[in-house]
Amino acid sequence: MILRMDLFVANTELTAIPIEDGRLAFLEQLALPWSNAAILARLIADTAWRADSITLYGRRHAQPRLTAWHGEARYRYSGMTLEPLPFTALQLDIKRAVELATGRRYNSVLLNYYRDERDSMGFHADDEKELGPEPAIASVSFGATRTFILKHRRLPKTVKLALGDGSLLLMAGALQSHWRHGINKESTPRGPRVNLTFRHID
Ligand SMILES: O=C(O)CCC(=O)C(=O)O
Numbered sequence: 001m002i003l004r005m006d007l008f009v010a011n012t013e014l015t016a017i018p019i020e021d022g023r024l025a026f027l028e029q030l031a032l033p034w035s036n037a038a039i040l041a042r043l044i045a046d047t048a049w050r051a052d053s054i055t056l057y058g059r060r061h062a063q064p065r066l067t068a069w070h071g072e073a074r075y076r077y078s079g080m081t082l083e084p085l086p087f088t089a090l091q092l093d094i095k096r097a098v099e100l101a102t103g104r105r106y107n108s109v110l111l112n113y114y115r116d117e118r119d120s121m122g123f124h125a126d127d128e129k130e131l132g133p134e135p136a137i138a139s140v141s142f143g144a145t146r147t148f149i150l151k152h153r154r155l156p157k158t159v160k161l162a163l164g165d166g167s168l169l170l171m172a173g174a175l176q177s178h179w180r181h182g183i184n185k186e187s188t189p190r191g192p193r194v195n196l197t198f199r200h201i202d
């Protein structure tokens, strides 16, 4: 008997999102062996969340979300140096799924916990030199859908993507040199969301 396995296997191919000056690819549901809800609950409960302040133009500000940095390399941004915690078993499982889907390897992950609609992330590029000139950054989201906004640095162009529960977004090519991205606060109630950005640090 020939088993029609393809009937049971979810789509694992990323779809390119056309964008100038960079590369974006999206998968609505990353293939994982647990439900998105179970992963979200474990990430929220088991992560050593930090409430860091960042220095912007010489002033300290509380970051409007919680964060954690895991993996094999130090990370410096906005006047902070983050010493990594080791990858957890769950993070390694998600990393493996992301590596299979994207065909790239990662050695670090930044976790961001948006507790509700008031949490956000300011516009920035992931362009630290340790990431290399054309970094592949793989972003996995669990929980509430939030709008990921990209703004071109020179052109009057904005791209908005709804990043839903279980989705994978790959940023690659020259994207970080030409675009900045962020997550705005929302004006209507939103449940918790955890986003993981897998990176390769040299
Ligand atoms: O939460 C998101 O979708 C964006 C996260 C992000 O840009 C980052 O971690 O650098």
Ligand SMILES: [Mn+2]
Pocket (backbone or CB within 6 Å): 124, 125, 126, 181, 197
């Ligand atoms: Mn980013």
